[in-house]
Amino acid sequence: MTEIPVAATLVLARDGAGAIEVLLLQRPDRGAFAGGWVFPGGRVEPHDEADDEERTARNAAVRETAEETGLIVDPDALLPLSHWSPPQQLATKFHTWFFFAHGHEGDVVLQQAEAVASEWLRPADALKRHGAGSLKLFPPTWVTLDTLMAFSTVDAAVRSLGAREMQRYETKQDHERGLALWHGDEAYDGGEETEEGPRHRLHVGSLPWRFEHR
Template sequence: MTIDSSGFPAPPALVEHARRFQAEGGTPAPPRVAATVLLLRPAGSDFEVYVIRRVAAMAFGGVYAFPGGGVDPSDSEAHLDWAGPDPLAWAGRLGVAPPAAQAVVCAAAREVFEEAGVLLAGPDTGTVVGDVSGDDWETARQDLEARRRGFAGLLAERKLTLRSDLLLPWSRWITPEFEPRRFDTYFFVALLPEGQRTRDVSGEADHTMWVRPTDALARAQAGELTMLPPTLVTLAEVIAAGDLSDVARASATRDAATPVTPRLHLPEDGTPHFTLA
């Protein structure tokens, strides 16, 4: 299934933000660096992606997206065991300096644990922890989410290595200028580690589900699910890549450094819609 990138429907709340921004001659807020992760798992001959719906009170509330969030200052300062490409190699893929690249990768791994209960780490460079849904892990996750502890400290305490090689860079999106909260978001793909399962743990989501990308895109096009252009385009891209192995191979040649910014058009006669810039 494909989508017509010449235009995407705009949720009414975003249209209201844009009109107010234009009328008041607003100044764009600086975008906060963020990371988001498309968790994928096999589903018969196809595969599924994990999506969450943000609670209405949040930025982009009521919209389905992938687990993720802003980079925390501790993400760039963390000293932790590291497997996979080093920060210098990640810097080349993400188009930023090595410390910033480390922060983005750490944020991606931290956020997917905070929001989905999935930990991309293992006791050595070639393994991944199994089930992390026990009470002790949940206490650790809550402490991490509340910033009572750092991600590096959690991994060190449990003698775990961050598996950066399990995060596959995919794309980069920047929120339009009219939004009061803006993000410069790096998108990653990751396969759900064997033995782990997602859990509806984040207080930032009011609904979560595993869904085939083709079904998610069809339901979004039918108006059943509200999604913004980054989510719609990314779903279409992983569908076009093929099966899970093809998605992993495609990530090797993806441009994850050049940002894409959706542009909202507000015609006097016609329907407000996004295009890509």
């Protein structure tokens, strides 16, 4: 079996009007995540290699962010946010680390081969635009934005996220019902579904998407 490569993503955040803002990049209309809005990041390269996978991913997240945006971040300043394993059905698969960090001052200078547009957006605004069909997102980005909606300042986000365990998502897809499923959902391993059973799923069959976690 071919080993799934590792990738890393960096969620850069800054204080905005009443809520944090995060940096999103729009990918070109080709390749992986074509036309989608994502956080800076990409796959691990040989010169990112370190003693363990997390440190390797930190190096990749910082390098990719610098290449794609011109913004420089200290790898030690990154806060592990989540780790995503892809559904089996995907043709292109990565195990992806998501990190969180304060967005330092500086102009975003895009590498056009990697991103065609960028915006600092409040998570709630990004999700609203996605729900209206004007901003394309993928489930890991959507769930991350939903998580970050709770925070009014970057400091508050750092305190809260730093006090919890890193979240791990091993995604399963139910195309027939338009669902992305994660551990904790009673249907995740094919169990019989009940009305009041535990849920950990994202409804992606139509807009706006809807997250259930109980």
